[in-house]
Amino acid sequence: MANLRDILNYYQKYRAIAILSIAAASLFEIIDLVVPYAIGQILNVLSNQPVDGIVQSAIATISQLTQTPVNQLFSLAVLLGLVFLVTVVRAPVQVRLSWWFHWDIALRTRRDHAQKTLEKILTLPLEFYDENNPGRIAGRVARGLENHTWTYPEIAGQLIPKLLRVLGIFLIIWFIEWRIALLFLVSFIFILSFSLKDLKQLMDQERRLDRYMENTQSRTSEIITNIKTVKAFATEAAELKRQRQRLDRELQVVIYRIHLGYVKLATWQRTIVQFCVFAVLGLALATTLGGQISIGHFVTTLTISSMAYAELEPISNLAEIFARRYASMLRFHEFMQQPTGKDAASLVNTSSNIGMYDFTGKVEFSHITFGYDPNRPVLKDINLLIEPYQTVALVGRSGSGKSTLVKLLFRYFEPNQGQILIDGQDIHDLDVAGYRRRLAIVHQEVDVFNGTLLDNLTYGNPHVSFAQVEEACRIARLDEVIQQMPQGYNTVVGERGLRLSGGQRQRLGIARSLLVDPDVLIFDEATSSLDYESERSIQLAMRSILGTRTTIIIAHRLSTVREADKIVVLDQGKIVEAGSHDELLRQQGIYRRLHSLQETGELLS
Numbered sequence: 001m002a003n004l005r006d007i008l009n010y011y012q013k014y015r016a017i018a019i020l021s022i023a024a025a026s027l028f029e030i031i032d033l034v035v036p037y038a039i040g041q042i043l044n045v046l047s048n049q050p051v052d053g054i055v056q057s058a059i060a061t062i063s064q065l066t067q068t069p070v071n072q073l074f075s076l077a078v079l080l081g082l083v084f085l086v087t088v089v090r091a092p093v094q095v096r097l098s099w100w101f102h103w104d105i106a107l108r109t110r111r112d113h114a115q116k117t118l119e120k121i122l123t124l125p126l127e128f129y130d131e132n133n134p135g136r137i138a139g140r141v142a143r144g145l146e147n148h149t150w151t152y153p154e155i156a157g158q159l160i161p162k163l164l165r166v167l168g169i170f171l172i173i174w175f176i177e178w179r180i181a182l183l184f185l186v187s188f189i190f191i192l193s194f195s196l197k198d199l200k201q202l203m204d205q206e207r208r209l210d211r212y213m214e215n216t217q218s219r220t221s222e223i224i225t226n227i228k229t230v231k232a233f234a235t236e237a238a239e240l241k242r243q244r245q246r247l248d249r250e251l252q253v254v255i256y257r258i259h260l261g262y263v264k265l266a267t268w269q270r271t272i273v274q275f276c277v278f279a280v281l282g283l284a285l286a287t288t289l290g291g292q293i294s295i296g297h298f299v300t301t302l303t304i305s306s307m308a309y310a311e312l313e314p315i316s317n318l319a320e321i322f323a324r325r326y327a328s329m330l331r332f333h334e335f336m337q338q339p340t341g342k343d344a345a346s347l348v349n350t351s352s353n354i355g356m357y358d359f360t361g362k363v364e365f366s367h368i369t370f371g372y373d374p375n376r377p378v379l380k381d382i383n384l385l386i387e388p389y390q391t392v393a394l395v396g397r398s399g400s401g402k403s404t405l406v407k408l409l410f411r412y413f414e415p416n417q418g419q420i421l422i423d424g425q426d427i428h429d430l431d432v433a434g435y436r437r438r439l440a441i442v443h444q445e446v447d448v449f450n451g452t453l454l455d456n457l458t459y460g461n462p463h464v465s466f467a468q469v470e471e472a473c474r475i476a477r478l479d480e481v482i483q484q485m486p487q488g489y490n491t492v493v494g495e496r497g498l499r500l501s502g503g504q505r506q507r508l509g510i511a512r513s514l515l516v517d518p519d520v521l522i523f524d525e526a527t528s529s530l531d532y533e534s535e536r537s538i539q540l541a542m543r544s545i546l547g548t549r550t551t552i553i554i555a556h557r558l559s560t561v562r563e564a565d566k567i568v569v570l571d572q573g574k575i576v577e578a579g580s581h582d583e584l585l586r587q588q589g590i591y592r593r594l595h596s597l598q599e600t601g602e603l604l605s
Contacts, residue, residue: 002333021101040300135221144332361550393561440518446509448497
């Protein structure tokens with residue numbers, strides 16, 4: 001569970017320079033108090049009242065150094081010089097030492113943690129993405145990074161220095177009259193303690209609201225992703241009504257609970273502050289009339305106490321801003337604390353230490369048992385040997401475990417029992433990034449990035465030659481598609497490849513897989529959602545690949561797997577049949593029954 005310590009550690013890398021810049025900003029806030037103090041001393045000089053001992057000593061020292069007699073004019077000149085020094089001279093220095101570093105730290109940490117966030121995204125296990133859609137993840141990350149970036153200059157550059165400024169004011173008033181300082185201290189502690197108590201309650205409400213808003217944004221993201229389905233079922237009005245209700249609930253909570261809470265808190269604070277200012281005025285006036293303090297001290301006390309109480313409003317505003325952002329920052333750290341997948345460090349390794357492998361393509365599943373829930377196995381004691389350059393098809397009803405077997409081969413998950421060997425080596429002992437680079441897969445829905453055809457083709461191997469790209473496109477029968485494109489290989493395909501048909505995306509996926517020259521190539525339902533003509537093109541492309549490397553084909557349409565060297569039939573997580581197409585038809589088993597059903601379906605259509 002994330003907490004305030006995680007937010008503070010966000011800036012840990014720049015702690016030294018942060019302490020320096022905060023100290024500098026605080027020092028300048030305290031130096032500001034020299035002006036009202038000097039004004040009070042000037043009033044004493046003008047009214048022929050004695051100045052403080054520290055001021056007398058300073059005037060005397062400067063008099064000796066300059067060989068100038070001490071008189072009223074000289075005393076005024078020294079005090080004016082002090083005011084000039086702490087206002088005009090310090091102005092350019094303050095900007096450089098405080099604001100420059102506050103934003104420099106904020107922007108650098110944003111860069112650093114944006115990189116860490118991307119690393120986290122790349123190394124989270126697949127099951128995390130099964131439970132959280134892209135809109136939810138992107139929203140949480142964006143809000144967290146943005147609020148951290150804006151919060152640091154405000155808290156480090158303003159809130160902390162202002163609190164130290166109030167402490168400085170307390171010390172000056174204590175030096176002048178301890179009774180006024182005591183009243184000042186008690187009032188401040190009273191106001192801040194009650195303010196923090198109310199803020200804590202409001203922060204809890206902000207946190208619940210942040211979760212609710214995250215769900216609303218997640219639904220909006222789903223609407224965008226599934227907009228074709230929304231329009232196909234004419235549910236625009238229903239989706240609008242649903243989201244409108246959620247937004248109305250958000251507004252009710254924001255206005256009548258959270259915002260109203262901040263308004264009540266500010267109203268209460270302002271009333272108490274004005275009462276305290278009046279009390280300080282009365283006490284200061286009484287001590288002046290009683291002769292305990294001079295007129296200059298009266299003016300200084302009243303001025304700096306008013307300055308201190310005036311700081312309560314910006315301090316409260318900054319605290320309110322922090323409270324409003326606190327929830328989203330915690331949610332960001334909760335995301336960053338999600339457990340990464342196994343071998344995560346290897347997956348994001350940018351050095352040259354990634355394992356380099358060259359396999360013959362011999363794959364063996366030995367006594368594999370696996371379940372997403374260990375108590376409900378999906379695969380049960382699977383034993384399967386795939387020889388180098390052999391083409392093996394996995395068929396069976398939906399849910400029989402075909403795709404799960406491939407996920408285990410890619411090490412997306414680890415088997416509960418058994419081991420998977422490639423060329424006799426346990427894949428668990430191999431560098432996961434280097435191992436996966438010797439595999440390639442063509443999914444039912446090929447993922448396409450918003451870029452050119454060439455960018456997508458070379459995604460897995462950016463160093464491939466253009467001649468190799470053309471050859472892979474010829475084998476995948478994508479070359480005939482590219483010839484029809486307006487800019488050929490430089491045609492931009494749009495987000496998720498929306499400018500390509502399903503069959504074109506499949507061919508692109510095949511060509512992209514060939515360009516990494518894998519030792520093992522998997523087709524996962526590569527033709528199940530295509531029309532007959534597209535399916536025929538993909539089958540021809542697959543046929544030209546068979547025998548060039550170890551190939552695993554997962555298919556519902558049995559016409560895709562007839563030429564496989566071995567067809568493996570899975571049912572309820574077990575291998576129930578294995579053999580060639582003709583052998584399985586003679587066995588009178590599940591394969592023959594599936595084949596008959598599909599043949600009948602084809603005849604009926």
